[in-house]
Amino acid sequence: MKTARKSFGEDYECKQPWPEEIFVQCGESGVVFSKEGNYGTAFFEAFPKSPSCFLRGEGATVEEAEEKCWNSYQKVISCDHEMERRNRTDGYGYCKHCSYSSMVFEPLTKCCKCNTPTAYSKDHNDKYYCKKHKRFKPKDPNPSKYFDDSYQRTPRKYKKLLKKGATKKFRDGGILGKVKYQIGVTGSKKFFCGGKVLNIMFKRQELMLAGRYKPKREGDEYSD
């Protein structure tokens, strides 16, 4: 009998006669505590090749999850699929009767350069580009700070400089111990030492700390 790769622990021995070419995996998500009593949650996933799709079953135990997954597989291989787009425009379709879903349609969107149906790449004005014309796609002038790779991260050298400055400030204040720091995605910076926090709130403070700005008077303070 086939075995399924398990996220933790030993492999699970399948109870259903899965064909050898189908990759299967399973896992237990632990115990769910509820008023009705505690119960386990488990999943079982199969990746058939023909038709190529992804099937998942969930249950109280892996056995139960596998049985559900097996039943959907049986439905998929015996079904006369009737595909529909639902709310997708990229060509991906879902069968009305079983769990089969796949890229079966032409995309409803077209390349703005050659008019070929494509969902390959989309710019910030919702214009589409096929693989061949992707090089004409303009750069987003207002990239999201959180998800864009081009958002500049604080360079390591500069971090070191800031940490050195922060350490000096802590020591000057009579605070000893290891200095730790936290730099947020938005660029907010915090330093911690001996239960004290040094919050960098202004660019001027930061430059002072890095020794790149000479203040007329000390501005930053420690806070708990």
Ligand SMILES: [Zn+2]
């Ligand atoms: Zn179907």
Ligand SMILES: [Zn+2]
């Ligand atoms: Zn094109």
